Amino acid sequence: MRNERTSEEVALGIRRRVFEHAIRNNGGYLSQACSAGEQLAWLYNEELKMGEPTLPPVPKPFGGVPSADNPGYHTGAGYNGPAAPDYDRLFIAPAHYALVAYATLIEVGRMAPEGLEMFNKDGSSVEMIGAEHSPGMEVHNGTLGIGLSTAAGLAWGRSRRGEAGRTWVFMSDGEVQEGQTWEAVQACAHHGIDNLYAIMDVNAQQCDGAMDTVMEVGDIRQKFLTFGAACVEIDGHDLDAMRQAVREPHEGRPLIILAHTNPFHTMSILEERFPRLHYVRFKSEDERARMNASIARDLGVDPVDYVH
Amino acid sequence: MVEMVNRPYASAFEKFAAGNPDILCLSADLTSSCEIDGFRDRHPGQFVSLGMAEQNMMSFAGGLGLAGFRPFIHTFGVFMYRRPYDQLMASIAYPRRKVRLMGFLPGVTTPGGMTHQSIEDIAVMRSIPNMTILETGDATEVESICEAADSIDGPVWCRVLRGSVPRLFDTPIRVGEMRELARGDDILVVTSGICTEEALRARSALQKAGLSIRHLHLHTIKPFDHQALLDHVGSIRHGVITLENHVTEGGIGSLVAETMADAGVGKRLVRLGLKDTYAHGGSRAYLMRWYGLDALALVRGIEDLVGQSFGIGEDDLDAARIDAVHSIVKAEAL
Numbered sequence: 001m002r003n004e005r006t007s008e009e010v011a012l013g014i015r016r017r018v019f020e021h022a023i024r025n026n027g028g029y030l031s032q033a034c035s036a037g038e039q040l041a042w043l044y045n046e047e048l049k050m051g052e053p054t055l056p057p058v059p060k061p062f063g064g065v066p067s068a069d070n071p072g073y074h075t076g077a078g079y080n081g082p083a084a085p086d087y088d089r090l091f092i093a094p095a096h097y098a099l100v101a102y103a104t105l106i107e108v109g110r111m112a113p114e115g116l117e118m119f120n121k122d123g124s125s126v127e128m129i130g131a132e133h134s135p136g137m138e139v140h141n142g143t144l145g146i147g148l149s150t151a152a153g154l155a156w157g158r159s160r161r162g163e164a165g166r167t168w169v170f171m172s173d174g175e176v177q178e179g180q181t182w183e184a185v186q187a188c189a190h191h192g193i194d195n196l197y198a199i200m201d202v203n204a205q206q207c208d209g210a211m212d213t214v215m216e217v218g219d220i221r222q223k224f225l226t227f228g229a230a231c232v233e234i235d236g237h238d239l240d241a242m243r244q245a246v247r248e249p250h251e252g253r254p255l256i257i258l259a260h261t262n263p264f265h266t267m268s269i270l271e272e273r274f275p276r277l278h279y280v281r282f283k284s285e286d287e288r289a290r291m292n293a294s295i296a297r298d299l300g301v302d303p304v305d306y307v308h
Numbered sequence: 309m310v311e312m313v314n315r316p317y318a319s320a321f322e323k324f325a326a327g328n329p330d331i332l333c334l335s336a337d338l339t340s341s342c343e344i345d346g347f348r349d350r351h352p353g354q355f356v357s358l359g360m361a362e363q364n365m366m367s368f369a370g371g372l373g374l375a376g377f378r379p380f381i382h383t384f385g386v387f388m389y390r391r392p393y394d395q396l397m398a399s400i401a402y403p404r405r406k407v408r409l410m411g412f413l414p415g416v417t418t419p420g421g422m423t424h425q426s427i428e429d430i431a432v433m434r435s436i437p438n439m440t441i442l443e444t445g446d447a448t449e450v451e452s453i454c455e456a457a458d459s460i461d462g463p464v465w466c467r468v469l470r471g472s473v474p475r476l477f478d479t480p481i482r483v484g485e486m487r488e489l490a491r492g493d494d495i496l497v498v499t500s501g502i503c504t505e506e507a508l509r510a511r512s513a514l515q516k517a518g519l520s521i522r523h524l525h526l527h528t529i530k531p532f533d534h535q536a537l538l539d540h541v542g543s544i545r546h547g548v549i550t551l552e553n554h555v556t557e558g559g560i561g562s563l564v565a566e567t568m569a570d571a572g573v574g575k576r577l578v579r580l581g582l583k584d585t586y587a588h589g590g591s592r593a594y595l596m597r598w599y600g601l602d603a604l605a606l607v608r609g610i611e612d613l614v615g616q617s618f619g620i621g622e623d624d625l626d627a628a629r630i631d632a633v634h635s636i637v638k639a640e641a642l
Binding site: 066067132151152187190 | 361363366369372373394461462
């Protein structure tokens with residue numbers, strides 16, 4: 001579909017939307033926009049082969065959970081286009097990146113801006129922790145570590161069916177603390193699953209703070225290589241590095257791109273909140289006002305005129 | 309003497325699955341123990357080995373379901389819900405993937421002790437939305453479990469018997485129904501799985517004692533035909549007794565209790581099974597006697613229900629089968 005804008009512009013647009021949303025709502029997943037902006041922009045704007053959305057630009061309200069009594073149930077995957085054999089699929093494994101993912105859908109024209117107004121509102125499908133039925137989501141990933149395994153199963157199945165489309169996972173580095181991630185990689189290596197791709201936002205942050213203070217994970221790349229994946233490390237704010245990384249040969253193995261990122265990238269004032277960046281809720285009106293002014297300046301926009 | 313069938317699952321699964329490309333046989337390093345080693349050798353293209361990594365296996369199976377496959381997961385029941393419960397919930401149950409969870413070694417059918425005995429799986433599965441629960445009680449049910457499970461539009465939990473299994477029934481599982489094994493009108497006995505054979509052992513002694521027994525065998529635990537049960541409860545004079553290879557909390561005893569309470573039925577109910585306890589390692593016959601899951605326990609329960617002793621002892625019961633712990637029909641003594 002259309003990519004009339006550069007991925008740099010899309011990344012900036014994502015951050016502006018997340019910034020505006022966070023200021024208006026007195027907090028949000030700001031840091032994730034800083035770290036992941038380029039990755040999601042690159043995936044949606046350049047790399048992923050996706051068809052036109054099959055769901056309406058303004059998301060429908062919550063339509064119930066999957067059940068035999070709910071025959072009209074569908075996931076939010078339609079915002080990524082149809083699940084056709086030649087198209088790529090994408091799972092957002094850390095579902096708390098949903099706000100950033102929704103902003104991406106808007107920036108690439110797959111969802112209307114009104115969709116973000118529904119974020120975390122009762123009765124809305126645009127949930128705070130991306131659910132299966134949330135725009136752009138196809139599976140539940142709110143429990144961290146299950147995304148890569150699910151994608152591995154889907155990728156194996158698609159390969160068995162002779163489908164050309166790839167299965168992609170957007171991951172977070174905290175997930176390498178979960179044993180399931182490594183079970184998934186060893187299964188991929190054992191079964192030669194090479195139509196599976198992941199790009200991991202290595203921002204070195206997790207809910208409690210800096211990962212090194214919570215649980216050291218060591219050399220992630222070496223671990224992925226040892227478990228049998230192909231793995232490339234890049235600067236996660238460098239789009240050319242992503243374009244290069246995806247060309248890495250990985251026959252018989254999944255390709256994992258470790259995108260090292262800065263959790264304050266383009267919003268330098270957030271460093272004041274280090275190491276508690278997981279969810280930035282403003283501690284005072286003064287902090288909210290200072291962040292509003294500072295981030296607006298960084299992103300080249302006017303400060304948000306929010307209700308005091 | 310009851311007919312014994314060797315490894316009914318092995319041949320039934322192969323007959324059912326072979327040649328159907330949408331059916332996949334998943335295994336977690338218990339391939340021969342779950343009687344699918346022959347299938348693996350003869351149909352390697354449909355066999356997916358996932359190793360001792362159940363968390364990945366559950367989510368992987370969810371992904372296969374998303375790709376339109378119908379995976380049959382084979383391992384011991386405990387290994388499919390205790391450690392990977394989160395994955396079972398998020399990757400299989402919630403999205404209603406057509407994953408068939410073939411859980412071997414239900415309850416005390418293994419001398420493997422606490423780590424191998426799934427004693428609370430039915431309670432867990434009953435509380436999971438979208439889950440269907442089937443339990444096999446004889447060779448015919450084992451032979452028909454694959455078709456029955458695969459007829460369900462969603463995930464299915466199956467308690468599967470293996471090794472040498474008695475043939476008690478001559479008709480396959482019909483999902484949603486219950487088997488009416490006796491139509492008496494004094495006491496309603498409700499059993500499932502291996503406990504049904506125990507109830508059958510007590511049948512003639514109870515008859516001689518002058519008791520008219522109505523006996524139901526449940527192979528479908530969820531969904532459940534509550535009205536059919538209530539009709540039976542309404543047809544008997546005294547009370548109801550349940551016997552299950554499971555803890556009495558959340559299993560078929562609870563199912564019957566909830567059904568009766570919801571309908572305001574004022575009859576007595578005795579629930580037999582594991583009474584808020586773990587079991588330990590031992591032979592099936594020993595464990596069933598020790599924990600009160602056998603024919604004699606049922607007789608004592610019925611005596612409690614009617615407030616009368618019938619003087620029935622072990623010698624009055626039909627002969628129990630004694631399963632060999634070490635047998636050529638099992639891959640290992642577990």
